[in-house]
Amino acid sequence: MKLLFEREEFLERVGRAKKKMVERGIDLLLVASPANQFWLTGYDGWSFYTPQMVAVSLKAEEPIWVGRKMDAVGAKFTAFLKPENVVPYPDHYVGTLERHPMEFLAEELKRRGWDKGTIGVETDDYYYTAKWDAILKRDLPNAKFVDAFLLVNWCRMKKSPRELEYMRQAGKISAAAQK
Secondary structure (H helix, E strand, O other): OOOOOOHHHHHHHHHHHHHHHHHOOOOEEEEOOHHHHHHHHOOOOOOOOOOOEEEEEOOOOOOEEEEEHHHHHHHHHHOOOOHHHEEEEOHHHOOOOOOOHHHHHHHHHHHOOOOOEEEEEOOOOOOOOHHHHHHHHHHOOOEEEEEOOOHHHHHHOOOOHHHHHHHHHHHHHHHHHHO
């Protein structure tokens, strides 16, 4: 499957987000918004009915995508990420009160050494729930959590030449549909 945008464009987007992270003193950004996940990685799936997250670390070139195992196949096809940065959690994390996907995410962040410093989260995003917040704060006690709502949204406002091209094409299609 061909990506809608080149790898370089995704890395430029991640770079813009990282610049804003540095300005705000954020070491790790957790992105719950499906639209922001798409913009940062190209991941295009309707799997947001189960917990998934993109984590952008200042310590790594690429973000990681963490989501349900059955959705990781789609992530490998649609995201620009290297295979090792698509991190699936097993289905025994789904539909149970005994464990939660955010516990898996916290363990993955610890494994990578991303569990300290300041973590920005999209606190006012529909997909970042109070339960997710409580689990992450409990399981990542060495981190300070701050609000990073709209950080990626503001980065998305500046459009690349390719995005502008797609917008023009969409406008032509819409205009043709109105005739």
